[in-house]
Amino acid sequence: MRTSGLSELEAVLAVARHRSFRAAANEMSVSTSALSHAVAALEARIGVRLFNRTTRSVSLSEAGAQFVSSVAPALSTIHAALEQAGSFRDTPSGTLRINASVGAANQVMPVFIAFLQHYPEMKLDIVTEGRLIDIVVEGFDAGIRLMESVPQDMIAVPFGDRQRFAVVGSPAYFSQHKPPRAPVDLSAHRCIRSRMPSGSIYQWEFERRGETVRVDGDGALTLDEPGLMLAAARTGLGLAYLTEWNVNADLEAGTLVRVLEDWTPPLDGLCLYYPGRRHVPAGLRALTDMIREYADANRERVVGKRKRRSAFRA
Incomplete structure (x- = not known):
């Protein structure tokens, strides 16, 4: 049997990782049809179906799972050898x-x-x-x-300084609401809630002198992207809990005001x-x-x- 090329093996591993021909093709910067043809050609050559395909899903067959478990380490070793040889170049590529x-x-x-x-x-x-x-x-x-x-x-x-979170609101918001002095006071405030990638709501974390507090604030808006939370806080919609990196420019410009600073210690x-x-x-x-x-x-x-x-x- 003719030895298959590395590109075909890489195609199989990419499809196995993503469980999708389209996503695998995007990773490899090739068309979906070209990737599908490469996998089909390998399957025809070895006489075994590696994937079970339907209109909605792609999954490894039993033979495909064994094939991937055997090929992945070998291909990793080959790539390492190629990279090591390439390291002798004057310029990385x-x-x-x-x-x-x-x-x-x-x-x-x-x-x-x-x-x-x-x-x-x-x-x-x-x-x-x-x-x-x-x-x-x-x-x-x-x-x-x-x-x-x-x-x-x-x-x-490590990259950059230690980071801290900050609770911030707009001057307009604080013109109508008394600034919180402790995390417990957040119960009287509108909080811009943060949704985690898992779908759960992130609880704001505070710590001072060994006391740790988690707050699941109440609010009318839930978002999953810091830039949107920052924009909402600027409008006076509520308080946001973001990293200093996100809010420093607004704090310096005075478009946002920070509270509970002594409750947010630095993190790595x-x-x-x-x-x-x-x-x-x-x-x-x-x-x-x-x-x-x-x-x-x-x-x-x-x-x-x-x-x-x-x-x-x-």
Whole structure:
């Protein structure tokens, strides 16, 4: 039997991951018909149906499940060998697939832009979503999330400062409502609620002097995207619970007012993370180096700013 090409094997693994020919085709940047033809050609050559197809779903057959479990590690080894050989190039090349939340991607975007400018033969495929995923199972090279969300078996590269949440409302809102002095006071306020990717409502988290409080605020509006929550808070519709990164510009401009600041301690910041393995692709290694450089430069700017403030106060 003629040996099948890597592209056909990659097509099978992509369809198996997504349970969809269309989604797999998008990942591989090919047409759905071309991908379907590649899988069908492999099935015809080995004489086994790998997928059960209906008009609404795609699932692995028993033979397909065994085939994928055997091929996936072997193909990973082949890719690692190719990447290791490619690491001897003067300039990294290839595509890095990265999974991140929308907020995380926005914060790291300056590094992404600088990376592509510095390495013109590299490509970045950034997928943003709120839900936490297994980046290995989903076929990503790396992820970007808050440090507390990263699995312990991953290698994490910190990025940026520690982050805090902030409860904010517009001046117009506070002209009609007394600012809360403790989380318990939120029961008398309209809260812009946040829906998690799982569908559950996120409870606002507070902590002060060892006391931890969770609040499921009441309000007429529930959203699942920080930018929409920010816009709603600006109109005076209610209080929003967002990261400082999202609200700092409004706080400086005076379009939003912060409350309960002493109840929101800092959390570990963002990090880029990837599986701990013997060989790291040259492109990913270059990106992690650039993130470290950016983090170091940002840290120096913050320290310098604090020193200038201290000198001014003195």
